[in-house]
Structure formats: C-alpha cells, structure tokens
Amino acid sequence: MEDVWKLNGLYRPDVVNARFQRNWQKELRSNKPSLFRATVCTYWKFWALAAMHEILRMIVSFIRLITISRLIGFAATYGTEQGDPIEYGYFYAVVLFVMSIEQNVAYRQRWTHAQSVKTLVRTSYMTAIYQKLLALSNDARQKYDLGSVVTHMSIDSENVTTFFEEDSQDMWSDPIHIVISLFMLYRLLGWSALAGVVVMLACTPIMSRIGQIIGARSKLLMSYRDQRMGIMNEVITGIRVVKMYAWELPFIQRINNVRIKLELDIIGKNNVLSAILHSSTALVPLMVLFVTFGTYSLFDNVSR
Template sequence: MQVKVSLINSLYQKTLGLSTAARQKKSVGETVTLMQVDAVKVGDVMPFLHGVWSGLLQVGLTVGLLVNFIGSSALVGITLILFTFPLQTAIVNRMIACQKDIMTHTSERVKVLNEVIQGIRVVKSSAWERPFKASVEESRAKELKAILKRVVLRATHVTLMLSTPLLIMVATFAFYTKVQRRQLIPSTIFTAVSLFTALRNPLMMYPMVVNNLISAHISVKRIDAFLKLDDVKLVNRQASHTSDAASSDNDESDGKKPLCAIEIEGDFQWITLPPDSKKSKSSKAGKGSSAKSSDSAVVGPVGSGKSSFVSALLGDMEQKKGPPIVIRGSLAYCSQQAWIMNATVRDNILFGKEFDEITYDAVLSACALEQDLEALPNGDLTEIGERGINLSGGQKQRVSLARAVYADADIYVLDDPLSAVDAHVGAHLFHHCINGSLANKTRVFVTNQLQFVPEADSILIMKEGRTVQQGTYKELMKLGTDFSQLMKGSGADKADNTSEDAPESDSKGGALKKKESSDKLKGSAKQQANKKGAAKVGSNTGYTQEH
C-alpha cells in the first residue's frame, strides 16, 4: 500500500511539472492508466518478493534431502524439472508480450473514454454516440483478445507447474524400482512423498509470483519512462521588487539602471510532434524596454505571437537563446481561456487564501460580479459545475480575473482578459480593475481591444512571432510604421481619447466606487513602491515553432 501511494504521489507531482513537449508525448488517458493500473500492479507484487528467494531455497533443500534419502533416483526428477524450464521460459516470454499489448490497448481505451467524457456535450449534440461507441468497443475488443491470450498462456503455465511435482514423483519411483531394482517400503514411500509435497508448494506458488513479477516489471518500465520525461524549466524568481523599486529614484540619480520587475530576452520556440518537421521562419527581434512602466500592453495582429509571448514569460516555451528570464516578485496569471474549479464562486476566487470581506467585496466590485452573484440562487456560495458549465463565458472570465486580483501579487500577466466580455463590461474591467484596483501593480496586458492601448505606459508590438517595436503610445504613433497601421486599421486611433475620458464620464457614485475598491486592495506604502517597479519586456525576444 505504501509503495502504491508513493508511486501515485510521484506520478502526480511529475504530471504537474511536465514540460510542453513532454505533455504532448503522454495523453491524459495514459497518465491515468499509470496511476490506476501500473502503480497498483507494482504495489501488489511487493508481498511476493521474499517468496522468490525463499522458494528457491526451499526447492534446493528439498532436492538435497531427496538425493540423500533415495540416492541417484532423485536426479531423474531434477532432470525433468530442468527439461520443463525452456517450455516455461517460452510461455513467460509470450505472457510478457501479451501484458504489453494489454497495457497498450488499455491506454487507448482510457484515452478514448476520457475524450468522450470531456466532450460529452459535443458528442450528444452532434449525435456522435455510435461512432464513439464503436471506437471504444474496438479498443475494448483488442484489449479482451490480448487478455484472453494471456489467460490461456497463464492456464498452461499453471497446469505445467502443478503437474510437474506429480510427474517427478512417478518418474523417480519408476526409476527407483525398475532401474535400480530396489524395493519400495512404506517408510521410503511416505518420506519421499512428504519431500515431494514440500517441493510442490514453492512450485505451485511460482506461477503467481512470476505472473505478478511480469506485470510489475512492465509497469515499472512504463513508470520509469514517464518519470524521465523533461520537466518545465522554472523561471528565475527573485524577491519582491518592492524594496528595489522604492530605491529606484536614488538609482537614477546616481546614474544606475533601475531594476526591472520582469526581464525577458532571447529566442523561444514551441516543440510539437513529430520533431522532424520544418521550422517556421523568424526574423531578428528588436530591443527595447520601458524603464518605469507599471502597465505594458502587448498588441499585434491575430496570430502574431502575443499568447506565445505570455507562455515564454511563464516558462512554458523552450528558450533557445538569451539569458534566463527573471521575475522579481510574486506573479498572478489570468489566461485567455478561463480555468474554473468545480466549487463555489467564492472558493474559485479565494483559491485557498484566507477570506477577507473588505478585499473580497472590492474585488467583486472591480470585476463587475456583484449583479451576477445576485442572479445566482445562493450568491457567491453557488456551486459552479464542471468547467463552469452553469456560467457564461464572460462570467467565467471575470471569475478568473477576480481570482488573480484577490491573490494580491506583485506582477500581473493578463492574456486578453477582455475577449469574452462585451464593450460595456470590458470598459468597466479596464478602468476599475486593470487601471483601477491594479493601478499600482506591474502589469503585462495582452489585448486586441486597441481602444485601451493609449492608456498603457509602454506598448510592445508583435509581428510574425517577433517583437518589432516598443515604446510609449506617442512615440510609436510618431514612427508611423506597424503600430500606426494597426491602430488605423482598427479605427482605434480616432477614439484614443475616449478611453482616457471614460472614468470621467462615469457617475459620481461609480467613480467613488472605483476609488473605494482600489483603496481596499492597495496599501499605500507598498503600492507606491510597486509603482516604481519596471517591466522590461520584449528585449530581443522571438519565437519559432517546430510542427
């Protein structure tokens, strides 16, 4: 039991740290099979390990006593045992091959079942029950065929092992009476039968031991291969940049370069299977930094690599060139696709942190969740179904954003958090949350909502997986290249003042509400220090992809 639990824990911990390339090699079904099947098989074989050497010792002592008691006639039985070994070896090898086939087909079946369960809504709505049922039944039929073959081989092996002591006894007594011409007397018969009976027990036990050892050996090799997969390379995390930022003014006055909250420079790539595919083209990346920016916007056309930039920042991509990524302070991440637990709304927002009513209410207000909670039957104590099934896309996105805001981190990485909400709610989130509650935090804000870009302290332009420009809004507009074309193409350049005036257009109560929610989340001394923190992004950063 302890071995099984230890293996399951090791597999689970390994799963959490797998690199992107390793996750592509192993499906969820294979991982589940390792925990539910292979770990159990290894745990079950542990009680029989001592039976291997003790059985051999028992067989050796029994054969020695037989030779000493009935002489050379016992060698006939030993010779018969030696003749059965090649046959047993052949059967065992076939059983090993069958066990490998069983594990392969089991993994395939679990993989298909897992995919069906995860996408059951699509399967039911598209009436795909029969094709998927046929796929599952096909995998199960292959698995049962391999199991049947293994059962036949196991039965043959057991029959051979059980009949061997009887055959040895008959051959030994026949040689004793017919060849040696010796008379069988009761003392000789009963003593020999007792010794042969003692020999029967280990020979009967060995089929089960061998069978368990075969299964455990294959499972150990599968687990070993999984544990040897590459782990994700951890980003260099340093102490909070708060204290560093507090002295940044002194550093500038002394002519020193202030420390940045984030430092990323180099070339990164996704690794996808098969590895012998062609690489996509990439160009030389530009260099740039924003020395005292607290809000860095990452923009670019669709497919330009904005989310890949975030993945590189989080350490999910393989770095080919450049120094290690440095992040100074704690980091909170809000993904483009909201991740929701099967728990209450409150548990999803707290995410294990202690409940603070003032901070919690401020987060709800900043993320525009108050009206949504009023509509739920039990408010924030309403259970959210699997993957947030009873929430809309915008509600899930705002719950995910609220979780990040409640974490009160030093650095926030937001991957297009406004993509799933309408224009009105998006403006509220930007002004009251991103530029409100998080105003004094270091933020890396990926967005396609270009009307909010003019309010960013620093802007990073992505194109074809490369950083091509970086600077303030006015600087980039004066250059008249990629950024100005992007803004003009979206029409955001005509309304760049709208987002700046949006907080003033709110009602007096709304502005007061924004100020209160911001004050609840920010400690003045800490936040003023954080505002000094810098975010150096896009310095010589590029991506390539291997398909």
C-alpha cells in the first residue's frame, strides 16, 4: 500500500464523520433537529468559497460583455473624427483577454470547491447511515430491508449532495444573472427586451411540470429498486434453500419482473422526459434571442 496515493486528511472518512457528528449531535438535542442545518453548519466554509468564486465569475462575465460592447463601438468609429485613439483598442483587447482567463479560472475554482462540498457531504451521510445500521437492534432491523439501506447510502445520498454541489449555487446566482442581463438588454434594446421575458415566463411552467413528473417517477423508481434489492437479499441469504429446492427460475422471474417490467419502463420514460427537458433548456435561450431581436427589428429601433 506504500505506492497508493495518500488521501488528504481533510477528506478522510473518520475526520469527516467526526466533524459532522458534532453538529448532528447538537441538532439531536434541539427540539426540531434538522439534517440540512447540521450539514450547513459543518460545511458552510467550503460552500462560501464556491459562492465567492461564483460571484467573481459573474462580475468578470459582465465586465467582458461591457468590454466587447466598447470594443465594437471603437471598431465602428475608428478612423473617423469621433473615433478614439488606437491605444483604446489595445486596452480593450488586453482587458478582454485578461477577463477571459479570469472567468475560466474562477469557474474552475468554483467547480473544485463545489466538488469538495459534494464529496464531504456524501461521505458524512454514508458514514452516518452505516454507523446507524450497525447500532440498530434486531427488532429495528426488521423494519429496514437491505434494498432501502443500499438506496439511502448510494442513490439518496447522491441526490442530496447534488443540491449542495450545483442547485444551492444556482438558486441565488441564476436570478442575479437574469436580472442583470435583462437590465443590460433593456438599456440596449428598450422595451423589446420584455418580449424575451414573456417567452421565458411562458416556458417556465412547462419545464417545471416536466421536472415534477421526473421527480415523481424517480421516487417510484426508488421503491421498485428497493423491492428488487429485497428479493436479491432473500436469494443471497437463502441460497442453499434455493439450490436445494431448485427455485432458481421462479426467483429469476420475480427479479426480472421488477427489473424489466417496472424499473426499466420508468427509466426509459424518464430518459425521454429528460431529453425533452434538456432540449427545452437549450432551445429557450435561442427563442428568447429570436423573439427579442425580432421584436426590435420589427419596430425599427423605435422601441427605445
């Protein structure tokens, strides 16, 4: 094991679990314990670092847009009496180059810290679930089959950590992006920019409904997956009895019924809905641009 790369002490499961358990035990002593609050209290510094780089990336991106606008204006008037000296062009080009590098660096730093949060939170949850499982009594273990435990440790923990990785940052950064972008479009195009807002508002309920359907089907998929894991646990636990009475085919049919007729059916439908949702996400910005500039061109610059 000497040639194996040593894990950073910050990410060791025992260190991560000890740090998380301190806050979780505080929550258990309160009237309304909250797993979310314990997680935030434990890893808020890592999340804050990702948020700081996201803010920096937002600022740099808007500086780039302003610089591009100034550079276009410089190129349009260069060589005329109203044009600026050539030094302005060099300055805009250098600023644009530096801002492009800084935006990429800020994005990579934000992604790195977000991945750190995801890894730490998932490690905490998986370790806590495993410790709880070891401490359960025989009566309590009868209430939880192996399938549900495996689902909690793998699928559920992954879904929760996705929120801390991406969704928690997008919840506050996306509205700021939209507001500032609309403000800049309004200054440039006038009330024609509101046509794009109408398109976004019209598409939002449809995309939200598709997301709700996917979420509901995913919950149903988890229940079927727990059912299949329970059957697999029965087979593995009583493999000698299964072999002695030649029950292989009936158990195979039971597993295939759950896997093929139930799980794969939902997975296929979810994939179709996810494809529609992702296509809509990519199509909506193009529709907004088309409607916004189309409205502006139809009114021949009088909307300002």
